[in-house]
């Protein structure tokens with residue numbers, strides 16, 4: 391992980407909980423803050439959609455405001471949204487769900503926070519793929535739990551080997567965090583992988599916490615193997631998603647967690663002590679999103695697919711970068727040669743070309759020679775970025 395921010399963590403002021411030590415210096419912020427001081431930066435760093443949300447979603451938000459839908463909802467969320475989600479997921483995965491299986495949260499972020507901090511405790515171990523979204527490991531460690539990383543590799547398209555995960559399970563394993571399609575790699579785990587892990591975990595009483603925020607950003611006509619479609623019951627799973635990526639609603643902050651009714655009961659109480667409820671007008675926007683048909687998603691997928699295809703070509707044409715073909719999300723995580731420090735490269739590349747990427751060590755220990763490239767930016771911007779990156783890379787002398 392990146393070095394600690396000494397001012398932040400070693401302040402003379404004893405008020406701060408030492409658990410804050412578990413939070414690393416956010417690699418993304420460091421790059422984006424530096425980029426903000428520069429002119430003419432092209433961002434391949436951003437982890438949120440650049441497309442606007444559908445019009446009917448905006449209209450629903452405004453209508454909710456005009457209809458005075460500005461108070462708190464009930465603790466689990468807006469009943470209309472809970473019902474709409476139960477119906478939507480029930481139809482998508484042919485699985486019977488009720489409103490009591492769901493809690494609405496302030497984005498998937500709060501759902502991840504609730505799931506991990508309500509389960510992590512000293513002596514409990516969590517299996518996490520490396521690289522992975524940067525929230526998981528710190529939230530586990532802040533609450534005394536430990537992280538057992540399972541490295542994934544670019545030569546294997548960053549696929550998770552289910553046998554490696556099963557072999558890593560032991561007496562202390564309490565949870566497994568999955569994130570497919572993955573941030574930062576864009577990898578989708580095939581059904582056999584998810585089924586094998588979920589089945590073994592259920593047998594051993596281990597929780598699978600599945601972050602599925604990119605569950606609709608799945609390319610090449612693939613059917614998405616959600617944990618919800620791979621588990622026999624909900625006793626040992628928590629499935630998390632949100633409107634942020636699917637409907638370009640990241641700033642509207644509405645997500646959810648699906649689990650057994652018993653788990654949801656516990657989490658509802660914790661949620662009341664965390665954020666109370668999610669944003670009310672935006673929960674109405676969520677109802678409109680779910681009921682508004684698939685056109686927006688289809689158009690979005692067509693656009694991201696064009697960008698993904700071109701980015702894969704451009705990375706292939708770039709000296710020293712080793713790519714692969716990601717099947718989901720909007721990231722590619724190419725590697726530099728073994729032993730090259732991705733953090734230094736990303737920093738120099740930003741300073742010398744004005745292209746902002748995110749270094750691999752932001753996402754774990756195993757991929758410090760990687761760069762995360764986001765294609766949630768327009769095709770012309772991606773082309774312009776590589777007009778700078780390719781000649782710059784040609785001048786480098788990496789062994």
Ligand SMILES: Cc1ncc(COP(=O)(O)O)c(C=O)c1O
Pocket residue numbers: 437438496497498499500502523569572573601603631632633634640644645
């Ligand atoms: C894997 C993953 N999980 C969760 C989130 C947070 O999503 P939300 O905006 O719904 O809080 C992100 C955002 O980038 C993400 O990449």
